Amino acid sequence: ARVSAVLSCASLQMKNMDKEVKRSRLAEQLYKHYASTAIPKGIHCLSLRLTDEYSSNAHARKQLPPPELLPLLSDNSFQHYILASDNILAASVVVSSTVRSSSVPEKVVFHVITDKKTYPGMHSWFALNSVSPAIVEVKGVHQFDWLTRENVPVLEAIENHRGVRNHYHGDHGTVSSASDNPRVLASKLQARSPKYISLLNHLRIYLPELFPSLNKVVFLDDDIVVQRDLSPLWEIDLEGKVNGAVETCRGEDNWVMSKRFRTYFNFSHPVIDRSLDPDECAWAYGMNIFDLEAWRKTNIRDTYHFWLKENLKAGLTLWKFGTLPPALIAFRGHVHGIDPSWHMLGLGYQESTDIESVKKAAVIHYNGQCKPWLDIAFKNLQPFWTKHVNYSNDFIRNCHILEPLYDR
Numbered sequence: 151a152r153v154s155a156v157l158s159c160a161s162l163q164m165k166n167m168d169k170e171v172k173r174s175r176l177a178e179q180l181y182k183h184y185a186s187t188a189i190p191k192g193i194h195c196l197s198l199r200l201t202d203e204y205s206s207n208a209h210a211r212k213q214l215p216p217p218e219l220l221p222l223l224s225d226n227s228f229q230h231y232i233l234a235s236d237n238i239l240a241a242s243v244v245v246s247s248t249v250r251s252s253s254v255p256e257k258v259v260f261h262v263i264t265d266k267k268t269y270p271g272m273h274s275w276f277a278l279n280s281v282s283p284a285i286v287e288v289k290g291v292h293q294f295d296w297l298t299r300e301n302v303p304v305l306e307a308i309e310n311h312r313g314v315r316n317h318y319h320g321d322h323g324t325v326s327s328a329s330d331n332p333r334v335l336a337s338k339l340q341a342r343s344p345k346y347i348s349l350l351n352h353l354r355i356y357l358p359e360l361f362p363s364l365n366k367v368v369f370l371d372d373d374i375v376v377q378r379d380l381s382p383l384w385e386i387d388l389e390g391k392v393n394g395a396v397e398t399c400r401g402e403d404n405w406v407m408s409k410r411f412r413t414y415f416n417f418s419h420p421v422i423d424r425s426l427d428p429d430e431c432a433w434a435y436g437m438n439i440f441d442l443e444a445w446r447k448t449n450i451r452d453t454y455h456f457w458l459k460e461n462l463k464a465g466l467t468l469w470k471f472g473t474l475p476p477a478l479i480a481f482r483g484h485v486h487g488i489d490p491s492w493h494m495l496g497l498g499y500q501e502s503t504d505i506e507s508v509k510k511a512a513v514i515h516y517n518g519q520c521k522p523w524l525d526i527a528f529k530n531l532q533p534f535w536t537k538h539v540n541y542s543n544d545f546i547r548n549c550h551i552l553e554p555l556y557d558r
């Protein structure tokens with residue numbers, strides 16, 4: 151029997167089992183699950199096979215986009231989307247759902263950024279699966295001249311920092327002590343993932359430098375699905391602000407819409423207490439429209455670096471891990487709140503998400519731990535994602551990535 155079958159997120163809500171037994175059992179299973187299948191086998195297989203294809207098939211290596219379309223990559227009359235991911239299947243869903251939902255697919259340009267290891271596979275995928283008339287470019291972080299140790303000193307420091315290593319790779323005691331609450335455990339395990347200290351995650355803070363000729367871009371996370379035309383985002387008047395984002399302190403959903411600075415920062419720490427207001431409204435990453443021209447006139451990047459250093463100095467006690475807290479500080483005064491219907495957050499935390507709202511949202515964001523590509527995905531939310539996976543694609547079939555069967 152597949153261990154993972156037991157691990158449906160829905161089982162977190164089983165009511166009849168003795169509470170304590172249930173909790174510790176689920177915690178144990180979740181721990182194992184996250185340790186062993188952080189990258190599901192099928193997705194890993196896809197990456198390996200596509201990497202193989204890159205070396206054996208000239209079509210998989212063909213230039214993306216073709217040379218005659220290269221000028222469009224820096225043409226500001228197009229809609230530029232940026233996606234940073236090491237998950238090829240997730241990236242394919244983001245790109246196809248965006249293109250499929252667009253009223254002007256011929257104006258869509260995707261810049262997909264990935265790490266060095268995933269580059270050949272990611273390139274193969276988009277070389278072999280055209281989303282024409284939209285244009286896709288695939289870049290590895292190693293291909294940006296700007297990303298040097300000099301320009302990104304703090305990240306280097308963070309990745310080598312002993313505290314971080316222990317935080318992520320040692321000291322299992324902290325995690326098991328959280329095992330009385332499976333959901334807390336799952337989020338701790340998620341925070342331990344190397345993904346959260348990778349350059350790909352911090353990359354968005356360098357957009358103005360990485361895309362020096364672009365004026366306005368939409369940055370998408372890889373755990374989203376686009377369901378509506380996003381063209382109007384480019385028309386929103388950001389009133390001189392840099393970051394168009396959905397604010398997460400106003401709204402009906404008590405789970406998602408209760409995020410203020412006190413949610414993210416340690417206000418018992420004097421450095422935080424004297425610098426920040428606990429009541430300040432937070433906002434979300436996942437789908438942001440960035441005005442890079444306005445951004446270039448600010449010192450957002452320096453502020454971000456400054457606070458990463460402060461957190462290191464404080465032994466990582468200023469905030470829990472993640473890339474949002476330093477961004478919340480760095481973008482202070484530079485955020486323009488956009489209508490929440492643009493970006494629905496909170497999928498993958500609980501089964502009871504309102505399906506009618508999911509259907510209506512322009513972008514849905516599976517920012518909870520139950521990602522739609524995992525076995526533990528909520529079955530009621532998964533179809534919004536799987537409908538953009540091409541299950542008849544040979545690579546997907548050969549990696550036994552199967553369309554989930556829903557019993558209804």
Ligand SMILES: *[C@@H]1O[C@H](CO)[C@@H](O)[C@H](O)[C@H]1NC(C)=O
Nearest residue numbers: 416417418419420466467468
């Ligand atoms: C918050 O800051 C205080 C004061 O430095 C510290 O004692 C505490 O451990 C910190 N909390 C966390 C969760 O890091």
Ligand SMILES: *[C@@H]1O[C@H](CO)[C@@H](O)[C@H](O)[C@H]1NC(C)=O
Nearest residue numbers: 246279540541542543544545
């Ligand atoms: C799905 O994949 C098949 C086989 O590779 C291809 O022929 C078809 O066009 C794809 N469908 C879509 C919607 O991309």
